[in-house]
Amino acid sequence: MQPSGPPSAPPTLASTLGRAPTRAFPVKTRKLQLSRGADRPLPTTVWYPAAGDGPFPVIVFSHGLTARPADYASILSRWAGAGFVVAAPAFPHTSGGVADFDVVDLLNQPADASYVLTRVLALDGKAGDPLRGRLDRVHVAAAGHSGGGITTLGMLTGARDERLTAAVVLAGRQALPGTFSGPEIPVLFVHGKQDLTVRYIEGLAAFRAVPWPKGMLTLPNAGHVVTGGADFDIVAGATTDFWRWSLYGDAGAGRRLDRRDNLDSDF
Template identity: 30%
Template sequence: MNPLAPASPVVSVAPITVTTPDRTIPVRVTAPLSGDRLPLIVFSHGMTMTMNDYAPLAGFWAAHGFVVIQPTHLDSLGLAPDDPRAPLVWRLRTDDLTTALDNLDTIETTVPGLSGRVDHERIAVAGHSWGAQTASAVAGARVVTDGTPGESMTDSRVSAAVLLSLPGSGGPALSPMAIEHFPFMNPDFTDLKTPSLIIAGDHDHSPLTVRGPDWFTDGYHLAPGATDLLTLFGAEHGLGGIQGAHDTRTTDESPERVALVQRATAAYLLTALGVNEVAWQEFRKSLRETNDPLGRIDSK
């Protein structure tokens, strides 16, 4: 059983620029050509990626009724290591997502035919890898500094989250390399109360942690709002290649895994945002009834 409606034509427009007092943020918008009251996904890319990546996700989501906004974060725009903004680039990434929401009316009017069609009450954030940590901050997670959780960057406009290959707990779980270069990968999930789907690969061995692939499931176990965990069998960090053809680092290329991530994320968000109350239930049922499934779902 496929809980999703047939795909519809989409349009993708880039670059759209969102200007702040400090800088200009390039943005890509992908949206269905038709439909009204369209739910919105703001997506945060992983390290070295840009708004032009993750086309397998953005295109699929738009074809099934979502508007997708993809900013390119400062760390992918040639930020020099000695730039004074570099130590806080993790915070600037989070600001990019909230800035996109602050400028949603302007973004809508820039895309031909989109103005007035976005439902501002149905908003989700999503992200992959570092982008998942970025999105999790908007959903309620905090970064631990000096032993205590930092300020909350939760955005009340966000009603759901999809967190793909979400980095886990910091502290002793981090590798020496991560401690040196990514000390901000030290999340506190206590206040991540936004309904969230976590997706992890059971073969995702990361140089960021001294633990194994279970590190990427910490968000599910520790965040009150993480309602569901989809574990993909045999999947590594790219979850089969969700970054798209531009990223040649995918080591576990699998169109079947990518298709599963596409369907799972769309079904979860349709239900979490109140668009289709049974989409997630039907997807879970279909996965349970599949012979030789590619993954399993745990739910709280």
């Protein structure tokens, strides 16, 4: 791969800088009690830089089946500390502890994630909000793990959210109806070869189906969940560099991606 630059978009302070923040920010969290209708509560945890004016790109993150946003705190806080605002909803029928679990409700989750993105971006103009004037409303992205990866791919296909300018799919596959459509954006896939829940071949098929610039980071010894150790460091480092390149236009991050082992891409 030879990273050049992400797809062009209307300029903002973040995009015209051509590089991501060089400092690591302290991170704060907050809870938003969102709901897309009376029967679709979407309590959302937001990780965001506690300092700095921004504007910071925004990422909506979708959890896996029976998981919760807090289960991903290690990597989401890493992204936030690098200069991103990350919003992670708990979905009403697939998150951990729900009484009426229903895997079919994955069909509704791309619209849920888009709704959460809309509500979070609106905070940029809300008087008195800690995020007022600190959000980059042009450079926004989606990411998800497992069932959340399915949700993220749904936001690129049948429930296309054309605001998205990049996406990351962790241990996901294409399971929702629709084909890839809308503006071209870069997509990074991450998958363990020893995954017994979503097989590597399924993730590879989704990767191959994407008609846009794309990358597949293969973890030879990893399973479905990576929570620590060397594999976690690889995932956290690669995804953060991907965000820095795709959302800030940081060429240095692109070069680091280019040097990564086990990354097959045409970025």
